[in-house]
Amino acid sequence: MHGGAPPVKGAFDRTLLSLAASNRRHVTRPVVALHAAYRVSEPDLIARVVAGDRIAARELYDAHAPRVFRLAYRLTGDTALAREFTQDTFVRAFAQLARFRGDSALSTWLHRITVTVVANAMRKVKRFRERETDLEDIAPEHTDDMVDPVLRDRLHRAIDELPEIYRTTIIMHDIEGYTHTEIAEVLGVAAGTCKSRLSQARAQLRAALADLAPEREI
């Protein structure tokens, strides 16, 4: 089943994957290397899934669902929507997996589906829910990196109000840590376009915070 690789306990594997799926800035190389040593090759896994192997399907899901969910949540800010869009992504992915040609990484392909699913669904939503500021909810994880809560909230609102192409780009790059190349593949644009969009997004955020910045320290 694992192509000669040592068997991996599900919980242990999931723990590693969970770590790997967390913000890549916090992923340590040993964790990635350890996981890579145990991982079944992705083409083998895909072949097994396409052949109807449900256990393989679950393995593939476990490997990618945390990151897909994170992306969906970052884009929607809503647990129920993120959950629904993650499910949509995998239902579509499993239905179309036989047609996956491997031109890009599976993760890229999955994230492309995720972004499409989210964008299509959110267009149908008349407007985002009014963001309710809950300082407990948005309290940072690292207290030594505190910033002015008002500035933070203004930034969050400004991100929410960005045009979709800019918002998606800045969330993927600055919030989730995707590279320009990865974003370009997911969004189907040139890497230069991605950089341009990021620059535009940041400029718009700066403009949105301009009235607060002079009188507040971050």
Place this chain on the structure above:
Amino acid sequence: MKDEQFEKLLRDAAHTYHRPPEPPLDDMWAEIVERSNGGTGEREKGGATARWRSLTTWIALAATLVIGIAIGRTSTRSGTQSPKPSAPASPLAVAPPEPSLRLDTALSSPYEAETSKYLGQATALLMALPSEVKTGRADDQFLARAGDLLTTTRLLLDSPAANDGSMRALLEDLELVLAQVVRLQDNHSRTELDLVNQALEQRDVIPRLRTAAADLSAD
């Protein structure tokens, strides 16, 4: 705003903007499997509803199995070589069995005639099920027909008609379907019937049943 201030603010956003909770992996997986098998993805709560959802799911899945087998049987009869079935649309979906159903050539004609008649009746009943459910007319007479067919199914399972592996598989599938239909008798509320109809429509069962019936009648 200074660049370093803005960068710091963005770094903070990576920790605070729409900070994702722990993903509910198992719950999402259950939904994905359900939807890949043709469910709506809206998991209802409550024992009765859940039980009915399970019941209707089995009915629809089994009906789909019957259609697949019937189509295979028809194409075998007409002498066309069925292509190797492709992989299911989703690896999580329940794929119909290989359409290789064929009456045992050594089967005596009385059994063959009886089995053929029975298959026609079973197909007709399963085709009628959605409309019966839609109009709320899944009455005792209808359910009694299902009961009679269930009895016939079990008799055929114990007869030479079931000597052929493919035929046995079909009869066993039909036994499951008909048993589920008969169970409608115990829970006959409009809401429950609507749920049956909803499940059948969402699985596109009715058009498939009509296609199968047309193929059989043209045979």
